[in-house]
Amino acid sequence: MNVVVTAVALGAVAEANGAAPTVVSDAYAAVKRLLDERGIDLSALERRPDSATQRAALWETLTDLGAAGDNELMAAARRLVEVIGVDAAEAGPAVGVDLNQVEAEFLRVQHVQSGGSAVIVERSRFPSGIELTDLNAGVGRGNHP
Known part of the structure; x- marks a missing residue:
């Protein structure tokens, strides 16, 4: 489900910038339509992605x-993240990498450029470790780590 949350936040940022390519707008509209059909209100997250x-x-x-078992929603969210990565990469810096309640054997995060925190990990477990490389936080806001 984290992919859905990430997709919505990235889509909201891309749309807020006002210059999202049509492919991004269409993919975001598809995710929003699916969530709306399931009775989920995105207005608060869209205001503060x-x-x-x-x-x-x-x-x-x-x-x-x-929703983890909702294949249609998960596929649409993955598609949105994919098209944003290709066609609206500027949407990423407002979000960075934010993981919550993730359990995996190992976490590797590379090449993150963020206007805020580069990586936030909460209530998660990675028994074999974490590798973070090439992280740039506070980009565009002075020299903040």
């Missing part, structure tokens, strides 16, 4: 609805 609180609220709602 950089808010960890709003992303956590969406994650909780998706969890409560069992």
Whole structure:
């Protein structure tokens, strides 16, 4: 479900910038339509896509609805993240990498450029370790690590 939350936050940033390519707008509209059909209101996250609180609220709602098993929604979210990475990479810096309640054997994060925090990991577990390389935080806001 984290891919859905990330996709919505990235889509909201891309749309807020006002210059999202048609492929991004279309992919974002598809995700929003699917969420709307499931009764999920995105207005708070769209207003504050950089808010960890709003992303956590969406994650909780998706969890409560069992969205992890929603193949159509997951595919649409993955498609949105993919097209943003290709056609609207500037949407990424407002979000960075934000993981919450993830369990995996190992975490590797590379090549992150963020206007805020580069990586946030909360309530997660990686028994074999974490590798972080080539992270740039606070980009565009002076020299903040």
